[in-house]
Amino acid sequence: DTAVSQTPKYLVTQMGNDKSIKCEQNLGHDTMYWYKQDSKKFLKIMFSYNNKELIINETVPNRFSPKSPDKAHLNLHINSLELGDSAVYFCASSPRGRANSPLHFGNGTRLTVT
Amino acid sequence: GQSLEQPSEVTAVEGAIVQINCTYQTSGFYGLSWYQQHDGGAPTFLSYNALDGLEETGRFSSFLSRSDSYGYLLLQELQMKDSASYFCAVREGANNLFFGTGTRLTVIP
Numbered sequence: 001d002t003a004v005s006q007t008p009k010y011l012v013t014q015m016g017n018d019k020s021i022k023c024e025q026n027l028g029h030d031t032m033y034w035y036k037q038d039s040k041k042f043l044k045i046m047f048s049y050n051n052k053e054l055i056i057n058e059t060v061p062n063r064f065s066p067k068s069p070d071k072a073h074l075n076l077h078i079n080s081l082e083l084g085d086s087a088v089y090f091c092a093s094s095p096r097g098r099a100n101s102p103l104h105f106g107n108g109t110r111l112t113v114t
Numbered sequence: 115g116q117s118l119e120q121p122s123e124v125t126a127v128e129g130a131i132v133q134i135n136c137t138y139q140t141s142g143f144y145g146l147s148w149y150q151q152h153d154g155g156a157p158t159f160l161s162y163n164a165l166d167g168l169e170e171t172g173r174f175s176s177f178l179s180r181s182d183s184y185g186y187l188l189l190q191e192l193q194m195k196d197s198a199s200y201f202c203a204v205r206e207g208a209n210n211l212f213f214g215t216g217t218r219l220t221v222i223p
Contacts, residue, residue, distance in 0.1 A: 035213075042215060043213040100164060103159065104159075105158070
């Protein structure tokens with residue numbers, strides 16, 4: 001099936017740990033994103049990558065680092081996890097440069113930091 | 115910066131019509147989109163307006179007024195499965211999509 005897939009679906013870890021979330025899309029899209037959705041359901045853009053180039057970074061702490069080995073993958077690494085990082089993280093993709101193109105979201109990774 | 119405001123909650127009766135409003139302030143504008151998200155699920159695309167007016171897609175319609183920085187999503191013939199959160203979203207550039215605060219719609223029998 002064509003889709004955006006991210007793993008793991010659930011991630012429970014302790015403060016101070018380092019963790020990664022993986023994302024892959026087989027839609028042939030040029031742009032991939034990471035969004036954070038907090039407990040109040042606010043969806044905030046964290047990063048977008050276009051052909052391996054970071055094009056926006058919305059005041060995200062540098063403990064968060066996106067890594068894109070190729071056009072189809074955008075992984076999210078988080079260092080020194082904090083309680084406030086608990087949220088659902090969504091990966092998404094879209095074709096490049098087309099304002100009317102919808103974002104296709106993965107099913108989310110629920111991160112719980114204890 | 116960007117600001118997109120929506121009502122936090124709306125309740126409507128099955129079979130009725132409901133309108134969810136969105137007002138926005140952005141430094142650039144490339145269109146207004148709407149997304150639906152069921153509890154525990156991913157946001158899914160509903161509609162997109164680049165120009166003023168009404169776009170209809172089945173039971174859902176979306177309206178945009180660029181001069182008023184305002185849009186709305188209209189859901190007709192409400193069904194129980196329409197209970198979800200609805201987000202407006204604005205593109206500031208070709209690759210920047212910013213979401214509103216979200217409206218939780220509850221459809222009651």
